Amino acid sequence: MTDRETTQADTIRLAIESEIFSGSLVPGTSMEEGRLATRFGVSRTPVREAITQLVQAGLISKSAHRRAVVSELDPGTLLDLFEALSELEGSAAFLSTMRMSPDEKQHLMTIHESAADNLRRQGDPNDYAKLGSAFHHAIVxxxxxxxxxxxxxxMSLRVLPYRRFQVMTPGRLKKNQSDHDTIISAIVAGDAEIARDNIQRHTLEQGDALMRFIALNKTKSVERLPRAVNEEYSL
Amino acid sequence: MTDRETTQADTIRLAIESEIFSGSLVPGTSMEEGRLATRFGVSRTPVREAITQLVQAGLISKSAHRRAVVSELDPGTLLDLFEALSELEGSAAFLSTMRMSPDEKQHLMTIHESAADNLRRQGDPNDYAKLGSAFHHAIVxxxxxxxxxxxxxxMSLRVLPYRRFQVMTPGRLKKNQSDHDTIISAIVAGDAEIARDNIQRHTLEQGDALMRFIALNKTKSVERLPRAVNEEYSL
DNA sequence: GCCGAACAAAGTGTGTACACTTTTTGCCCT
DNA sequence: AGGGCAAAAAGTGTACACACTTTGTTCGGC
Incomplete structure (x- = not known):
């Protein structure tokens, strides 16, 4: 049953990744190789390897002889990240408008309509979020x-740990859906420039909203949180 | 003399990197941990770590239980790389047009004029290439x-190992310079859209030319290719 | 009581050993 | 000869040991 293709380091990397995305590993948390090793029931070697990989992926940072730390993005960098992401998605949308196959366009529309449906019958906001991300991904x-x-x-990955702060007010959901409407019409109409500009602005605004929300809550809770909670990652 | 900040893995990573860029390590070459270890006079552990890092950087590819191989870009991927790079440089130029300080613009112009000068007096093509890359970098x-x-x-890094094939004919140099002319005027004039479109097309064309050249020479033995204008790219 | 220096504990970086996988070698069979 | 097939060789993945660095603690001076 041992998978010859999947090394333990890979398994552990995936596990840590998923803990970061799920939010169990809050940015700023420091991780110690030995504990991770015993927790996963392996030696430190594969743990170290997993960490090295995650460092290069940008999800955790580390310097020589210091503990690894789940990457913490300062507001400036987070803004840069969203700006870059919006440009990239813009470029992708531009190209997609001219390159998507009818099937792909059809798939995109299906996603979009499921989202619209979810909105109409006030379905699970989590499902809506999932559809939203599928929408972006299909375009890219x-x-x-x-x-x-x-x-x-x-880039989306690096932003992901912060997405969980995102608030989904009915107003925002509606705005999101109408943005997507505009984008998809541009793609269907074959107007690449319009598609680019719209998804670009859309993603940038999303980032803006997220950052504003984080900034608001930062002063209230996170910064004043007892350091013990954030500082050490204990099992 | 031992640097407490620089770990052996780092040293080795840098060494391998530089060998890839300098061309001593041709894409496709497979590397074996043990040999590298003895060559660098260390154990396999730091070598493995260096390799892991380079894998994530995209310069080396590797799968479980198989030897590491210097990444080889198939023509399709290379084209994708140039396309993506051109989009990114386009976005950067767009933003730069609105954000560069007078000092930065001045610096950019200085570079551009040095290049023009080099061209007029038919200076060292290596110097010209260096100025060209400085030009792009300043804009970004x-x-x-x-x-x-x-x-x-x-992205530029990932393309670097292939730049050594670039031929610098007088005609190409002149075209390059006039492209840069157009770009810089747009930036100075504050026309972000024009700047974006021009640098985007410019980089894409560069990539195209490079790929055409590689395709032409593919039939011949790759290792036998002239060690062209590439010293400047060593790190 | 507070600061800083010496010491102790913990943690990281690397060498080495060994199990398991891949690759090569060499043999047999046709 | 040439194409499998098995055993040997080579190579990778992981455990473990130990040196050196960082972190935490204690204790004496102010």
Whole structure:
């Protein structure tokens, strides 16, 4: 049953990744190799390897002889990240408008309509969020450029740990849906420039909203939280 | 003399990196941990760590239980890379047009004029290439977006091992310079859209030319290719 | 009581050993 | 000869040991 293709380091990397995305590992948390090792029931070697990989992926940072720390993005960098992401998604949308196959366009529309439906019957906001991210992803994939897709995914990944702060007010949901409406019409109409501009602005606004929300809550809770909670990652 | 900040893994990573960029390590070469270890006079542990890092950087590829291989970009991926890079540089130029300080613009112009001068007096093509890359870099840095800069640099890096094939004919040099002319005028004039479109097309064309050249020479033995204008790219 | 220096504890970086996987070698069979 | 097939060799993944660095603690001076 041992998978010869999947090394333990991979398993552990995935596990840590998922803990970061799920929010159990809050940015700023420091991790110690030994504990992770015993927790996962392996030696420190594969743990170290997993950490190295995650460092390069940007999800955790580390310097020589210091503990690894779940990457913490200061507001400036977070803004840069969203700006870059919005540009990339813009480029992807531009290319996608001209390159998506009818099937891909159909798929995109299906996603969009499921989202609209979810909104109409006030379905699960989590489902809506999932559809939203599928929408973006479908557009990006449509550009048929591996590098662009990879890079966009990578940036989305780095933002992901912060997405969980996102508030989903009915107003925001509606705005989101109408944004998507505009984008998809542009793609269907074959107007690449419009598609680019709209998804670009849309993503940038999303980031803006998220940052504003984080900034608001920062002063209230997170910063004043007892340091013990954030500082050590104990089992 | 031992540097407490620089770990052996780092040293080795840098060494391998530089060998890849300098061309001593041709894409496709497979590397074996043990040999590298004895060559660098260390154990396999730091070598493995260096390799892991380079894998994440995209310069080396590796799968479980198989030897590490210097990444080889198939033509499709190389094209994707240039397309993505051109989009990113376009975005950067767009932002730079609005964000560069007078000092930065001045610096950019200085570079551009040095290049023009080099061209007029038929100076060293290596110097010209260096100025060209400085030109691009100055524009990208001008966007003041850390992530965008990092990502662009990363992509340029991945293309670097292939730049050594670039031929610098007088005609190409002249075209290059006039492209840069157009770009810089747009930036100075504050026309962000024009700046974006022009640098985007410019970089894409560069990539195209490079790929055409590689395709032509593919039939011949790759290792036998002239060690062209590439010293400047060593790190 | 507070600060800083010496010491102790904990943690990271690297060498080495060994199990398991892949690759190569060499043999047999046709 | 040439194409499998098995055993040997080579190579990778992981555990573990130990040196050196960082972090935490204690204790004496002010």
């Amino acid at each position: 994939r449509g550009c048929h450029n591996k590098i662009l897709i990879e890079t966009t995914d990578w | 840095r001008g966007c003041h977006n850390k992530i965008l800069i990092e990502t662009t640099d990363w």
